[in-house]
Amino acid sequence: MTADSSKNERYNARAAETRWQKTWDERGIFATQNDDPRPKYYVLEMFPYPSGRIHMGHVRNYTMGDVVARFKRAMGNAVLHPMGWDAFGMPAENAAIDRKVHPKAWTYDNIASMKAQLKSMGLSLDWAREIATCDPSYYKHQQKMFLDFLKAGLVERKQSKVNWDPVDHTVLANEQVIDGRGWRSGAVVEQRELTQWFFKISDYSEDLLEALDTLDRWPEKVRLMQKNWIGRSEGLLLRFMLDPATAPNKESELEIFTTRPDTLFGAKFMAISPDHPLAIAAAAKNPKLAEFIEQCRRMGTSQAAIDTAEKMGFDTGIKAIHPFDADWKLPVYVANFILMDYGTGAIFGCPAHDQRDLDFVNKYGLGNTPVVCPEGQDPATFVVTTTAYDGDGRMIHSRFLDGMTIEQAKEEVAKRLEKESRGNRPMAQRQVNYRLRDWGISRQRYWGCPIPIIHCAKCGTVPVPEKDLPVTLPDDVSFDKPGNPLDRHPTWKNVKCPQCDGAARRETDTMDTFVDSSWYFARFTDPWITTAPTDLKCVNEWLPVDQYIGGIEHAILHLLYSRFFTRAMHKTGHTGMDEPFAGLFTQGMVVHETYRSKSGEWVEPANVKIDGLGDARSATLASTGEPVEIGSIEKMSKSKKNTIDPDDIIAAYGADTARWFMLSDSPPERDVIWTEEGVQGAWRFVQRLWRLVGEIADIQAPAARPAQFGDQALAVRKAAHRALAHVSDDIAKLRFNRCVAHIYEFTNALGDAIGGAETAPAPDFAWSLREAGDILVRLFHPMMPHLAEECWAALGRKSLVSAEAWPQVEPDLLVESTITLPVQINGKKRADVTVSRDAGKADIEAAVLALDAVIKALDGKRPKKVIVVPQRIVNVVA
RNA sequence: GCGGACGUGGCGGAAUGGUAGACGCAAGGGACUUAAAAUCCCUAGGAAUGUUUUCCGUCCGGGUUCGAGUCCCGGCGUCCGCACCA
Numbered sequence: 001m002t003a004d005s006s007k008n009e010r011y012n013a014r015a016a017e018t019r020w021q022k023t024w025d026e027r028g029i030f031a032t033q034n035d036d037p038r039p040k041y042y043v044l045e046m047f048p049y050p051s052g053r054i055h056m057g058h059v060r061n062y063t064m065g066d067v068v069a070r071f072k073r074a075m076g077n078a079v080l081h082p083m084g085w086d087a088f089g090m091p092a093e094n095a096a097i098d099r100k101v102h103p104k105a106w107t108y109d110n111i112a113s114m115k116a117q118l119k120s121m122g123l124s125l126d127w128a129r130e131i132a133t134c135d136p137s138y139y140k141h142q143q144k145m146f147l148d149f150l151k152a153g154l155v156e157r158k159q160s161k162v163n164w165d166p167v168d169h170t171v172l173a174n175e176q177v178i179d180g181r182g183w184r185s186g187a188v189v190e191q192r193e194l195t196q197w198f199f200k201i202s203d204y205s206e207d208l209l210e211a212l213d214t215l216d217r218w219p220e221k222v223r224l225m226q227k228n229w230i231g232r233s234e235g236l237l238l239r240f241m242l243d244p245a246t247a248p249n250k251e252s253e254l255e256i257f258t259t260r261p262d263t264l265f266g267a268k269f270m271a272i273s274p275d276h277p278l279a280i281a282a283a284a285k286n287p288k289l290a291e292f293i294e295q296c297r298r299m300g301t302s303q304a305a306i307d308t309a310e311k312m313g314f315d316t317g318i319k320a321i322h323p324f325d326a327d328w329k330l331p332v333y334v335a336n337f338i339l340m341d342y343g344t345g346a347i348f349g350c351p352a353h354d355q356r357d358l359d360f361v362n363k364y365g366l367g368n369t370p371v372v373c374p375e376g377q378d379p380a381t382f383v384v385t386t387t388a389y390d391g392d393g394r395m396i397h398s399r400f401l402d403g404m405t406i407e408q409a410k411e412e413v414a415k416r417l418e419k420e421s422r423g424n425r426p427m428a429q430r431q432v433n434y435r436l437r438d439w440g441i442s443r444q445r446y447w448g449c450p451i452p453i454i455h456c457a458k459c460g461t462v463p464v465p466e467k468d469l470p471v472t473l474p475d476d477v478s479f480d481k482p483g484n485p486l487d488r489h490p491t492w493k494n495v496k497c498p499q500c501d502g503a504a505r506r507e508t509d510t511m512d513t514f515v516d517s518s519w520y521f522a523r524f525t526d527p528w529i530t531t532a533p534t535d536l537k538c539v540n541e542w543l544p545v546d547q548y549i550g551g552i553e554h555a556i557l558h559l560l561y562s563r564f565f566t567r568a569m570h571k572t573g574h575t576g577m578d579e580p581f582a583g584l585f586t587q588g589m590v591v592h593e594t595y596r597s598k599s600g601e602w603v604e605p606a607n608v609k610i611d612g613l614g615d616a617r618s619a620t621l622a623s624t625g626e627p628v629e630i631g632s633i634e635k636m637s638k639s640k641k642n643t644i645d646p647d648d649i650i651a652a653y654g655a656d657t658a659r660w661f662m663l664s665d666s667p668p669e670r671d672v673i674w675t676e677e678g679v680q681g682a683w684r685f686v687q688r689l690w691r692l693v694g695e696i697a698d699i700q701a702p703a704a705r706p707a708q709f710g711d712q713a714l715a716v717r718k719a720a721h722r723a724l725a726h727v728s729d730d731i732a733k734l735r736f737n738r739c740v741a742h743i744y745e746f747t748n749a750l751g752d753a754i755g756g757a758e759t760a761p762a763p764d765f766a767w768s769l770r771e772a773g774d775i776l777v778r779l780f781h782p783m784m785p786h787l788a789e790e791c792w793a794a795l796g797r798k799s800l801v802s803a804e805a806w807p808q809v810e811p812d813l814l815v816e817s818t819i820t821l822p823v824q825i826n827g828k829k830r831a832d833v834t835v836s837r838d839a840g841k842a843d844i845e846a847a848v849l850a851l852d853a854v855i856k857a858l859d860g861k862r863p864k865k866v867i868v869v870p871q872r873i874v875n876v877v878a
Numbered sequence: 879g880c881g882g883a884c885g886u887g888g889c890g891g892a893a894u895g896g897u898a899g900a901c902g903c904a905a906g907g908g909a910c911u912u913a914a915a916a917u918c919c920c921u922a923g924g925a926a927u928g929u930u931u932u933c934c935g936u937c938c939g940g941g942u943u944c945g946a947g948u949c950c951c952g953g954c955g956u957c958c959g960c961a962c963c964a
Contacts, residue, residue: 010916224882225959233963258964271964311962337962347964355879356962435963555959664902665890673890677903684916685902691917741892741901748901755918822897827945829897867944873896877944 011690013654017786021122029803030124034526034538036078042542043068044521046550046558047084050132051091052110054117056590056636056674057551059646060662063783064587064736065549066123067663070782071731073124074806080542082524083118083125085111087134089513092447096479103447104475107134117647121655122785124802129527133516138523139449140470141533142515146452147463148572149199156198157461160440164192169483170444185482191297196442197451197509201564205230205434207578208563217583219669222555229556231435235259236414237344238428240270243319243329248281254320254332257343257433261417262409263350265398266371268361270320270332271313271347275340282316282334289314289334296336311360312336320348323417323427324399335360343433355388362386371398372406439561441512444484446477448510456497456504465498471506484508517558518565521545521580534574543575544582547734552586559584585734588671590662592642594631595619602641603628605676606648633673644674656784657683663736663783685744686787689780692747693791695754696773701766712753713768714813719749720772721813727779728806736783743780750776770795775807823848824875825857833874841868848874 024030045065048058069081085107092103099106111132118125131138149155163172167185171194182189201208209230212223238261240254254270272279274296283290292314313333322328330348337356338347349357351368361368372393373379379396395401401409417428442451450471452464464471474492477485486492486508497504519533526538543566550558559581566580595603609622610630619628636643649658661682666672709717723746730739750772761769773795781788781801792801816837821844823831831853835844845866848854854863857878865877 221882221959228881228960231960231963235964256964260964337964339963342963349964354964356964359962433963552958667891670884670891675890675903678890681903687916737891738901744901820897824896824945827896827943832897865944867896869896873945875896875944 011687016790017654020786020789030126031128032080032126038078041072041077042080042545043547044545047086050085050087050107050110050114054114054646056644059658060590061587062123063659063662067782068547069124081125082129084131084520086517087132088448088516120650129524131523131527136470136472142449143452143469145533149568152572154200154568156200159193160196161191162194164190196440198438198440201439202436204564204567205436219586225555226560233259233433236261236428237431240320246318248285254346255344256346256348261413262406263353263371266350266352266369267348268351268366269349270330271335271338271349273338273340273345274334276345279334352384353388353390358388369397441515442509443512445510446485451507451509453507454495454504458502459497459499462499514561518561540576544579547583548581549585587668589635590674591633591671592636592674593633594640594642596629596631604641653683656787657686660784664740668736693794696769697794699766699769701770702763706764706767709764713764716753716768716772718813720775721809724775724807725809778807822873844868
């Protein structure tokens, strides 16, 4: 392989890139062998939804992963770097409705075009492991695991409230409900009770929470978000007896959950959810209450309504008896702010120390009694009016608790009530509650993984026998009517019961697409095995993923589901570990300026012409010259038309330029602003490297390493090895922007050195320039692999730089024989001092005190103190 | 409301408590050219100034330290996540 572009010509990125991509393909250098004996390293980027086109966010994400993959490969690892498609989901069905194409055809077409785009980026992926989650060869195993989970008690079928779109006949996710209406149909969303399948993720609440501490290569932010999402709280389950005369069906008690049992003597009322059985029982005998409950339910749907809803309650007339005072009766309200699915759906209200309860009593005139008094306040005068006090303090107005701290009081209440028993049960029980709910996976959709269950009138829900897997989606479906095509398919759902052979029907719900993405990383370790989801040996050798890279938007759901799923797979024998991702990195978004025409329409950047600078910048429509308003910088999105098509960039500048720019401008975890100037800068650098390497290639250098190096040669060698040390460290820590800066610095130094070179440089200098060139090309190879191959060939190398080892640092070259230390006087820099590398503190001090600036500052006096920080700085305190 | 992150030139950003502004972008000046593009060289935080030095400077106000962009306390601002979770 020889370089095409001659040294006087510009680097022709488009020609070179396709040529090298072909070479990599032909030689199969990115295919990973599972029996490779070298240390394994698994780098993975979140796989894309096949929308049809890649966007700049993908370019950034996959470039980062590719840099890591290429670096680790050069470091001598067996690297697994696969790619696949998160291929089920609603957009395919929407396309079917809007454009009359079959979801399957639409999806596979999209995969084909996106794959071509990804290939044009020059990613070092093992395409032999490509998977699409919509392929029966993939979802077959997902169905198998569903059945395994079911057997293991990790799947449950239960009723739950859902957002129901009455026009589209489907369940909507919360984010698909906008102002109480379906995002697609615009119909007012109803709350319905549906029987759905759930994964019992809440069985792992404690484990998922505790194990967060072991994920030390995850961003703190993500761990915190998951911690809050799991929402552990310690409290007390507490039984309140009811006054039987007031209870609708002579119910004897009401159980509540509280984290503040210490405030029991500040109780003013009880509140139960509109969905609480006691509320429903009471409503049966009280039409006005029934009406109130109905009103609450209607309100519940809209997010906005929940946010701004006023606290509302309805006095049921039921009286509860205070656990420490049989004569103390508390009114039981049905209240709109009590959730049925947290705790027991019932609380006692202590308004002085809980803002929600305070708002409530202030509305209904129930009053409040503070029972915790902040330190330094007089208990006799401490009152609460509109702001509840939830801070620390001592107990007051609380009988036997008075004077205790909150913690002591909690403990005392728990102890007393735990001991007291009624009807063979203690009055109170310590309990840990979690906010995390079970994961409802049923979707009334066609384009998803079928749930392998058969419903039989006689036998109930019957698992599809394993020999009958996969349950495949029927192809002959129509989308001309709303609702789930599986449900109205003429034959698909009619089957015989595997147990009794009687007429039965298939489950027509499909799985949430988050299920598909909860184990794809495991499947990549052996995507060929047909008999099981995973090959245990492979999965245990490769997992956990060493470096997972993706967007912060998946901080909670995808990453938490995957952590659960890996545990469930462990329990059912499909993995040998609990945590799927040892290292996680969340990259920032690609953002771009927005433009709007006079009429308020968004304008594509390609149609905008920018003039002027800074505040004087103005924009006009390129076609008509009509003025355009420059808007804020925002995430690239189709709706704001501020997207840049990677295809256009790759066609104009090449993939390497796009890759380099994506890494160079901002720290990887932060947003990067896409600018035309920035891209051009990256492109200029590509050309500059090509010219520089061309000059180096022309130098006649001895083959053997010279025994001695002169000053000129040594300076080049030091620059090269310093850059090498920095870049290696920066890539390992994913600090790509700094890595880019060091490559610029090195290139500048090397350019200067060559500029100063004679026509025929001395052998030692020539050798060092060749060495520097070799190092330079290998250093930028992970970021700009095509250019690197072209340069490598130009340097006369026969190998592929993509398959080369990372250069070795010579540590001797990193240390200088003399060092220049800044000298401060009273903390301000006033001079420099140059000393030999191994000068002692006394030598340095003597040299510093002899400096003119120091003598002048001391004015004949002795310094108060001289601080010498080795290798760093000297500070003279005058 | 709760939780978290961040705040440095014209811009993106560097800086284990140790020379603030690396590197890039944009800019200005110059060289080459008939001209342009490309390329190369020089300048560049602000102010003052006798061209070699001084003062100021990392959102604001305090503190710790020989020394603070960095650590601590209190504000202000921006962004993100969660949001009736008892």
